[in-house]
Amino acid sequence: MGTLTDNLEPPEGVVADTATETLSDVPLAELAARHQLRPSAARPGVLAYAGQLWERRHFIFGFATARNVAMYTEARLGQLWQVLTPLLNAAVYYLIFGKILDTSRGVPNFIAFLITGIFVWNFTQRSFITASRVMPDSLPLIRALPFPRGCLPIGYVLIELQQLFMSMVILVAIVLATGEPITWYWLLAIPALALQAVFNTGMALFLARLGAGADDFGQLMPFLVRTWMYASGVMYSISTISTLRNHATLRYLLEINPAAVFITLVRNAILQSQRLAAPGSKPFDQQKCNLYSSHLSDSHFLYYSAYCHAQITSGQFWLYGAGWAVLALVVGFLFFWQAETRYGRG
Amino acid sequence: MADPTVIVDDLHVVYRVYGAGGDKGTAATALMRVLKRQRRPSVREVHAIRGVSFVVNHGDAIGIIGRNGSGKSTLLQAIAGLLPPEQGCVYTSGQAALLGVNAALLDDLTGERNVVLGCLAMGMSPQQVKDRFQSIVDFSGVGNFIDYPMRTYSTGMAQRLRFSIASAKSHKILMIDEALATGDANFRAKSHDRIMELRGEAGTVFLVAHNLGEIEASCNRVIWLEKGKIMMQGTDVPAIVDAYLEATGGEPRKRDKPTPTPDHTADN
Numbered sequence: 001m002g003t004l005t006d007n008l009e010p011p012e013g014v015v016a017d018t019a020t021e022t023l024s025d026v027p028l029a030e031l032a033a034r035h036q037l038r039p040s041a042a043r044p045g046v047l048a049y050a051g052q053l054w055e056r057r058h059f060i061f062g063f064a065t066a067r068n069v070a071m072y073t074e075a076r077l078g079q080l081w082q083v084l085t086p087l088l089n090a091a092v093y094y095l096i097f098g099k100i101l102d103t104s105r106g107v108p109n110f111i112a113f114l115i116t117g118i119f120v121w122n123f124t125q126r127s128f129i130t131a132s133r134v135m136p137d138s139l140p141l142i143r144a145l146p147f148p149r150g151c152l153p154i155g156y157v158l159i160e161l162q163q164l165f166m167s168m169v170i171l172v173a174i175v176l177a178t179g180e181p182i183t184w185y186w187l188l189a190i191p192a193l194a195l196q197a198v199f200n201t202g203m204a205l206f207l208a209r210l211g212a213g214a215d216d217f218g219q220l221m222p223f224l225v226r227t228w229m230y231a232s233g234v235m236y237s238i239s240t241i242s243t244l245r246n247h248a249t250l251r252y253l254l255e256i257n258p259a260a261v262f263i264t265l266v267r268n269a270i271l272q273s274q275r276l277a278a279p280g281s282k283p284f285d286q287q288k289c290n291l292y293s294s295h296l297s298d299s300h301f302l303y304y305s306a307y308c309h310a311q312i313t314s315g316q317f318w319l320y321g322a323g324w325a326v327l328a329l330v331v332g333f334l335f336f337w338q339a340e341t342r343y344g345r346g
Numbered sequence: 347m348a349d350p351t352v353i354v355d356d357l358h359v360v361y362r363v364y365g366a367g368g369d370k371g372t373a374a375t376a377l378m379r380v381l382k383r384q385r386r387p388s389v390r391e392v393h394a395i396r397g398v399s400f401v402v403n404h405g406d407a408i409g410i411i412g413r414n415g416s417g418k419s420t421l422l423q424a425i426a427g428l429l430p431p432e433q434g435c436v437y438t439s440g441q442a443a444l445l446g447v448n449a450a451l452l453d454d455l456t457g458e459r460n461v462v463l464g465c466l467a468m469g470m471s472p473q474q475v476k477d478r479f480q481s482i483v484d485f486s487g488v489g490n491f492i493d494y495p496m497r498t499y500s501t502g503m504a505q506r507l508r509f510s511i512a513s514a515k516s517h518k519i520l521m522i523d524e525a526l527a528t529g530d531a532n533f534r535a536k537s538h539d540r541i542m543e544l545r546g547e548a549g550t551v552f553l554v555a556h557n558l559g560e561i562e563a564s565c566n567r568v569i570w571l572e573k574g575k576i577m578m579q580g581t582d583v584p585a586i587v588d589a590y591l592e593a594t595g596g597e598p599r600k601r602d603k604p605t606p607t608p609d610h611t612a613d614n
Contacts, residue, residue: 028355028399032437035350040427040436059466066463070454073495141452143428146441147467344429 041341049337052148060151064158071159086167089122090115090174097235106296107237108303109273112178116271117234119167120193120263123160124200125225130156131204132221135212135343142344149343150336153208157201164193175270185269192265195325199258202328205336212343232259239279239312240305242296248311255312258324265317277303280310351519351550352402352425352442356434359395359417359424359574394420396574397434402567407551409565409583411558411590417574418554422521425552443468443517445509457483457492457499457507464511478514485540486510487533506533513540520544521552538564558587558599 026034044052053060072081098110107113131153135142138152168189176182211217231254238244238260244251254260267274275281285307292304312320394417402408410418423429425436426444452460461482465475483492486507488499496504522541541564545551555561561568561583568586569579578586584599591598 028353028401028437029435031350031401032353032355032435035353035439037350037353037437037439040425040438040442041430042427055469056466058472059463062459062463062466066452066455066459069459070452070495073454143423144444145464145467146427146443147469151467341427341430344423 043337043340046334046337049148049150049340050333053150053154056147056151059147060155060158063151063155064162067155067159068162082163082166083170086119086122086170089118090170093118093235106240106242106292106302106305108277109178109180109271112175112180112271113237113267113274114235115174116171116267117263119164119171120196120266121229121232121234121259122167123164123193123196124203124259124262125229126163127157127160127200127204128207128225129221130160132207132211133218134204134208136215136218139344149340150205150333153204153336154201157197157204160200161197168193171270180270180272183272185272185275188269189266192262192269192321195265195321196262198325199262199321199328202325202330202332204332206328206332209336209339212339228257228259232257232263234259234263239310240277240292240308242293245293252311256320258321258328261317261320261324265321268314268317273303277305278310278314279305279308280313282306284309349404350401351404351406351439353437354398354400354402354421354425354434355437357395357398357421357424357431357436358393358433359420359429360391360393360432361420361429363390363392393432394574395424398571398574398576399434400569400576400579402550402552404549406567407545407553407565409561409568410552410554410571411556411561411568411587412571412577413594416571418571419523420574421571422523422552422554425519426521438519440518442519442521443512443515444521444523445512453497454495456495457486457488460496460507461492461511464508465514468512468515470515482510482514485513485536502530502533509537509540513537513544516544516547519550519552521554523554524556558591562587562599 032038043049069079072078075081077084093114094111098114134152134156135149141152142149207217207221211221232238233241233254238251238254244254255264268278288304289308291301292308295301398421410421412418420429422444424431425438426442427436427438428444452463455463461479462475465478465482466472470478486492486503486509488503488507491499491503496507499507520541538560541551541553545564551564553561553564565583567579567581568583570577570586570590578589580586588598590596
């Protein structure tokens with residue numbers, strides 16, 4: 001019977017020298033050039049690549065929507081989890097940081113402050129973690145269909161954006177319940193979240209390439225992200241927390257980190273209490289500022305932080321937000337594009 | 347004058363496999379490995395294609411034969427640009443479309459969503475997808491299952507749907523990788539007709555099949571791969587098929603007429 005494990009040799013005398021039969025005398029690369037054939041795994045130019053991504057926008061949207069719908073199909077409560085997940089998140093953080101640890105000192109309307117921070121933060125966090133795993137997770141799809149690979153990380157950010165809309169609906173309900181008024185400032189949340197979405201997209205492209213290699217990066221990512229969360233003022237106010245009062249440079253660096261910038265922008269947009277208490281929103285008054293610092297637990301002086309010096313004005317926050325978004329998008333896009341033809345290797 | 351559509355120039359394909367055997371899998375052994383600066387033994391590089399060269403002309407239908415694991419599917423993936431070459435190059439006249447068993451779509455999603463997404467990923471516009479949707483579903487014959495998630499499909503049903511999606515568009519270079527192996531008799535006859543139709547539109551067709559009758563009926567050239575290298579290739583299809591059968595210990599094919607495989611003689 002067969003020799004299935006041995007090395008096979010071509011049987012002699014059946015067909016002569018067939019391996020070179022169709023090869024011509026000219027080098028194959030030259031032959032290809034002469035007939036205008038192009039390498040199948042060639043990387044398009046940067047602009048052409050951006051154009052290809054734009055052409056597949058319907059695929060990206062369809063992919064994100066379908067994934068979102070499929071996410072909860074195995075759960076009995078189904079799509080209700082889209083609402084329940086952010087609600088439970090908010091409840092847990094409120095219990096720990098609002099009630100048990102009591103980090104609410106010095107922050108007016110702490111519940112709204114905390115939950116806004118968590119929801120905005122979650123958008124970035126989830127985008128980062130899913131993006132760092134998207135290439136290994138989608139390997140079968142990558143090896144089956146030719147399409148610009150950038151569709152995948154962009155699609156995953158879009159999934160998170162759709163989840164964010166759901167969170168925002170709940171956030172509005174919570175914020176109104178805590179007594180914040182509806183103002184025109186709320187509209188500023190839209191450009192703020194748009195900048196954050198651009199930032200997340202750029203970073204997702206960047207992280208997708210990093211995560212495409214060894215899996216170690218994907219394992220490390222949750223810890224990096226969690227560390228980042230504690231540095232970004234999600235459950236405390238960087239600008240007024242007492243531990244940072246004598247560390248102006250550190251406080252400045254924490255305040256301009258992209259997550260903190262986007263969180264601050266959204267908080268200032270939808271929370272009147274935050275706008276009124278923001279340092280620099282009232283004329284500087286050293287005495288009143290000191291009163292705020294020395295009576296953090298006293299609700300009477302809660303808004304006196306407005307009389308302190310602002311390290312970063314609200315206009316500067318917008319500039320930082322736009323800067324981070326553009327920087328992340330350009331760097332992330334170029335970095336991802338460089339490896340476009342190598343993603344199928346695993 | 348011959349008009350090449352695919353040129354494969356000294357192609358090598360290597361892919362990495364994580365989690366291959368040879369590791370005890372404990373944290374202690376992993377730590378020792380890191381300390382000794384050893385490469386992870388469970389990462390293996392599979393050198394699947396080792397220096398393959400050939401030229402394919404317009405109008406050719408190329409059968410690729412070889413034992414399991416000889417690199418047939420890898421070769422097609424490399425031609426389609428899905429697996430990057432380690433060395434050498436593949437030149438094509440346009441995007442090659444690959445219909446394969448591995449054309450894994452999104453298992454969690456319904457057949458309907460898969461049809462839409464698959465078509466969009468191939469570059470169709472939403473309007474085109476809408477226009478062709480019904481004919482794709484009808485061709486696949488999955489019927490009411492189109493509303494169910496694809497993970498509930500039988501192997502044959504999933505394959506039929508994939509074939510229907512991929513063949514909804516006409517391609518210049520078409521590659522079929524065992525795409526019909528698990529379909530039932532009726533679907534195989536139907537899809538054979540569709541392949542012939544596509545071949546007419548495409549100009550160049552690659553066919554990987556273990557059903558050698560299918561190869562002999564459809565192809566004018568054949569390439570025999572063994573361990574990532576070309577063992578034989580040429581236009582004398584029956585002779586190479588016989589040589590392959592002899593080397594692998596299969597029974598020689600019985601041929602009464604010059605064009606065998608009675609089911610498909612009508613097609614060409």
